[in-house]
Amino acid sequence: MTSAGEWDDSRLVAGLKARDPEAVRVLFESYASRLFNYAYYHSSNRSQSEDITSETLSRVIERISGYELREIPFKAWVFRIAHNLLVDYFRQRDKQNEVSLDKMQEWDGLGDAGAADGGDLASQIALREEISQAVARLPEDQRTVFVLRFVQGFELEQVCSMLDKTLLAVKSLQYRAVQNLKIYLSETETTNSKKKKREQP
Amino acid sequence: MSGDAGGPSELLLAEHFDNCLILVRQGASVQAALLNFPETARTLEPILETAQTVISLPPYPLAAGVSNSILANLLAQNAALIPPGSGTPPQSPPTAPPPPPHPIPGSISGLFFSTPFVILGATLGFVGLIALIMAIIFGGATGSSELTSTPNPTFAPASIIAFTRTATATPTVGNGPTTVTTTTSTAGSTPAPTLPSIGAEVEIEGPITYINVINNLTVVVVNNTEFVLNPDVVQAYGPRLSIGLVLKFKTKRIENGQFIIITIITINGTPVTQPTTTQPSLITPAPPPKSGGDDDEDKGKPKKDKPDDKENGDGKGKKK
Numbered sequence: 001m002t003s004a005g006e007w008d009d010s011r012l013v014a015g016l017k018a019r020d021p022e023a024v025r026v027l028f029e030s031y032a033s034r035l036f037n038y039a040y041y042h043s044s045n046r047s048q049s050e051d052i053t054s055e056t057l058s059r060v061i062e063r064i065s066g067y068e069l070r071e072i073p074f075k076a077w078v079f080r081i082a083h084n085l086l087v088d089y090f091r092q093r094d095k096q097n098e099v100s101l102d103k104m105q106e107w108d109g110l111g112d113a114g115a116a117d118g119g120d121l122a123s124q125i126a127l128r129e130e131i132s133q134a135v136a137r138l139p140e141d142q143r144t145v146f147v148l149r150f151v152q153g154f155e156l157e158q159v160c161s162m163l164d165k166t167l168l169a170v171k172s173l174q175y176r177a178v179q180n181l182k183i184y185l186s187e188t189e190t191t192n193s194k195k196k197k198r199e200q201p
Numbered sequence: 202m203s204g205d206a207g208g209p210s211e212l213l214l215a216e217h218f219d220n221c222l223i224l225v226r227q228g229a230s231v232q233a234a235l236l237n238f239p240e241t242a243r244t245l246e247p248i249l250e251t252a253q254t255v256i257s258l259p260p261y262p263l264a265a266g267v268s269n270s271i272l273a274n275l276l277a278q279n280a281a282l283i284p285p286g287s288g289t290p291p292q293s294p295p296t297a298p299p300p301p302p303h304p305i306p307g308s309i310s311g312l313f314f315s316t317p318f319v320i321l322g323a324t325l326g327f328v329g330l331i332a333l334i335m336a337i338i339f340g341g342a343t344g345s346s347e348l349t350s351t352p353n354p355t356f357a358p359a360s361i362i363a364f365t366r367t368a369t370a371t372p373t374v375g376n377g378p379t380t381v382t383t384t385t386s387t388a389g390s391t392p393a394p395t396l397p398s399i400g401a402e403v404e405i406e407g408p409i410t411y412i413n414v415i416n417n418l419t420v421v422v423v424n425n426t427e428f429v430l431n432p433d434v435v436q437a438y439g440p441r442l443s444i445g446l447v448l449k450f451k452t453k454r455i456e457n458g459q460f461i462i463i464t465i466i467t468i469n470g471t472p473v474t475q476p477t478t479t480q481p482s483l484i485t486p487a488p489p490p491k492s493g494g495d496d497d498e499d500k501g502k503p504k505k506d507k508p509d510d511k512e513n514g515d516g517k518g519k520k521k
Contacts, residue, residue, distance in 0.1 A: 024279045028272045036263045046261075053263065054271045061279050128258050150255050156219065168212070174222075175215035175248070182251040 009074040016064040027057060034152055035082050041147045042086050044136045052089065056082040076162045079152075083144070134184035142177035149174055209241045217241045218248065225253050259418055262459055265426040399454050404466070406449040412442060421448070421462070428452055428460045438465050438473065 007015070007026045015023025035056050039049035059081050067077060135143055141163075148154045148162065159170050209217075217238040224234035231249045235242040263271075411422035419430040419439060428450075430439070442448075449467040452460045465473055 019279055019283045021276055021279060024275050025272070028275060032268060032271060033260060033263055037260045040261050049261075050263070050267050050271075054274065057271065057275055058278060061275060061282065127254070128261065131255055131258065132261075150252065151260070168215075171215040171219045172211065175211065175218045178218070178248050178252050178255075181255075182248055185251065 010069055013064065013067065013069050013074055016061065024061065027060065031057065031060075031078055035078070037151050038079065038082055038147055039086060041132055041135050041151050042143060043089060044132050048089060052082060052085045055085055059085075073158075073161065075158070079148075079162060130185060130188055131181070134181050134188065137184050138177055138180055142173050142180065145170055145173040146177035146181070150178075209244065214241055214244060218245055218252075221245060221249050222252060225249060226256065262420075262427065262429075265428075265460060266454075269426070402451055402453050402463070404449065404451055406447065406467075408447045409442060409444050412444055423448060426460065428462045430462045434462050434465060438468070441468060 007023070007030075012023055012026055012030075016027060032053055035053040036049050039052040040046065043049055043052070056078065060078055067074075072080070135146060138146060144163065145159060148159045149156070154162070156167060156170055156174075159165075160167055163170065165173075218241075221231070221234040221238065224237075225231060231246060231253055234249065235246060238245065405423060405426075405428075407424040409421050409423055411420075413420050419435045419442075421428050421430065421442065434450075447467075447469050448465060449470075450462050451464040451466065452462050454460050464475065467473060
């Protein structure tokens with residue numbers, strides 16, 4: 001089994017350029033889950049996020065020969081590709097005014113799971129979904145900073161370099177994002193408790 | 202956005218928030234982190250609590266089947282991009298993980314195959330399938346049709362199988378799921394493997410290669426696939442589980458794509474006493490799987506009909 005920890009960016013990029021299959025595995029191990037979470041917190045759509053993950057990694061492999069490590073950090077380059085795919089996705093979704101049937105099915109399933117048992121797993125899944133929904137409501141710049149900092153765990157300086165923003169600006173966006181998230185989550189809580197009251201005989 | 206009128210400025214709050222966040226990430230409680238910032242503590246406390254909740258949540262898991270198919274597609278795409286005549290890649294061709302130390306009846310491969318593939322799946326395993334793809338791609342095929350679970354299986358070239366995810370370009374309201382998972386085969390007569398239906402119960406046997414607990418979720422990896430343990434199972438067997446133990450268990454795939462272990466049948470071949478438990482609480486009735494759309498033969502590369510293809514990823518973030 002390949003250990004992704006042994007590969008730094010320069011080795012990974014060189015391996016990918018040389019079409020080394022081990023490098024492809026390392027790329028996948030290092031980025032698939034993070035890209036999926038990045039996409040999911042933006043789109044709130046599982047299948048779309050899977051596609052964005054797959055497509056981003058595919059583009060990395062396809063375009064690695066044109067990439068130069070000195071121009072932009074590899075991680076930032078990968079997430080920039082994912083970000084642009086997400087922008088395409090949102091543009092397309094706005095155009096179609098899509099109602100995600102996938103999402104509705106996912107919510108139906110989650111509702112069942114939560115109703116069947118108040119266990120930790122179900123409640124965590126439900127909470128994660130609530131947060132994901134709230135994150136999706138954030139303004140784009142706040143959402144991006146939030147996901148990079150809280151979901152991806154990037155350092156503040158890395159986020160600054162990725163987004164080409166000052167430290168102060170990123171700190172401010174981060175603060176506003178969590179502040180708004182708190183408001184949205186409170187709203188959801190209120191709506192849910194009202195709904196429950198209505199459902200009770 | 203700066204809180205109460207006359208209160209601390211947003212810049213100060215943002216600065217203090219970030220400082221507290223660092224401490225919270227390091228394991229400090231919200232209250233402890235706020236001790237250093239008494240003038241902003243009141244405003245920051247609820248926001249930091251929200252941040253702490255978010256940080257403590259486990260990441261969304263990428264469904265095991267999807268994960269495997271993405272990797273298989275990437276490896277196939279990578280192999281297809283090797284210039285002809287350049288020989289093998291600089292490092293040795295990929296080798297499959299070593300086979301399990303025992304036969305794998307009803308192995309994970311059984312999850313991914315329809316009836317005609319049960320025999321193949323039981324013998325080969327999903328790991329073997331990946332090895333098969335790579336063996337064919339890198340010239341390991343010899344033309345024999347004998348199927349074994351050895352790391353370098355020999356196959357008829359016609360049995361190349363590739364998992365392919367596809368998506369429609371312009372999803373519209375009322376057309377059902379916008380994305381489907383399909384499986385294709387280069388051989389027209391080869392049955393297409395499918396993911397197990399949501400809710401379908403299958404038996405798996407294999408050694409634990411990874412185990413982790415994240416926020417009360419216990420995850421094990423068996424036969425290269427992630428399984429989440431049902432809380433009842435964790436309670437009954439959690440302390441006994443460790444890497445290397447061979448488990449035989451029943452699992453179900455739930456709506457979010459995860460596989461949940463609902464019962465452990467044997468540990469290292471020894472039958473275990475079943476805990477007095479209720480039905481698996483997290484499993485919901487099985488709706489039809491979200492698939493059945495496109496059936497294209499895109500075996501080389503996981504390209505999909507994306508709306509447009511603006512990002513060229515050339516390292517400068519420019520548009521094509």
